[in-house]
Amino acid sequence: MFSSRAVIRAAGLRASSNVQISRSATQGSLRTYAAAAAAPSAQNSRPPVALYGVDGTYANALYTASAKTSSLDQVSKALSTLGEVFKKDPKLTTVLNAPTLTVSDKRQIVQELQRVAGVDKGDILKNFLTTLAENNRLGLLAGVVEKFGTLISAHKGEIELNITSAQELDNKTIQRIEKAVAKSEFSQGKKLKIVTKVNPDVLGGLIVELGDRTIDLSVSSKINRLNKALTDAL
Known part of the structure; x- marks a missing residue:
């Protein structure tokens, strides 16, 4: 099973120089990666929604490459x-961010990620993971996975319903929750894609996010409002 322990064993805690990749170099490699496949249509391969951040940039590149090779479902x-x-x-993300990972370590990690992920038509995922490894960006993979899911949902006409709670x-x-939101005007009649997250910092209750709307019913939010009210009153 692929895990942080497996990565640590593969790395053997060997030290290596932490090479810094410039922003321009990273963007250049992404453009090269995304353009690697022959595009049937630039319009069809364009990401359906705008994403931001470095992980969003990588997710966009992967979406474009996957769309150009009709591999969206497989990659998803x-x-x-x-x-x-x-x-x-x-802990896996922390381990993947380790500056002690050597080129050999990263190669083994990419191979193991491929094995876990399964079928890879046209080596789309292999090439993408290799790009992440070469740019010292394997630690962004979890974020890329999440944002790629956002792109796929938009592609399918779905809307993400994010539910954050202190416990699973x-x-x-x-x-x-899904049934209640589906009946509301905020769902816009679209199919909901449920994404659950656990964040102990919310203490209790829920945070429900749908599109650009957020309903914060968490205990932490109530405590913050109470603290503010007390502070303002003093």
């Missing part, structure tokens, strides 16, 4: 599989 499934790995092992929710609770 592969990244979903990798996403589950990150959920089960939160049971299926019955998730279904109740």
Whole structure:
């Protein structure tokens, strides 16, 4: 099973120089990567929504390359599989960010990620992971996975319903929330894609996000409002 421990064993805690990649060099490699496949249509391969941040830039590049080779569904499934790995092992991102990873370490990590992800038509995922490794960006993979999911949802006409809680929710609770939101005007009649997140900092309650709308019912939010009210009153 691929995990942070497996990566640590592969790296053997060997030291290596932490080569810094310039922003222009990174963008150049992304453009080269995204243009590697022959495009049936530039319009069809364009990301459906705008994403920001470095992980968003990489997600856009992967989407474009996948669309050009008609591999969106395949790549989406592969990244979903990798996403589950990150959920089960939160320490994995920290390990992938380690400056002690050598070129050999990264090569082994890419091979293991490929194995876990499964079928890779046209080596789209392999080339992408290799690009991340060469640019010292493997630590961004979890963010890329999440943002690629956003692109796929938009491509399918879905809208993401993000539910954040202090502890993992049971299926019955998730279904109740989904049903309530689906009946509201905010769903716009679109199919909902449920994304659950666990964040102990919310203490209790829920934070529900749908598009650009956020409903904060968390205990931490209530405490913050109470603290502000007390501060303003003094």
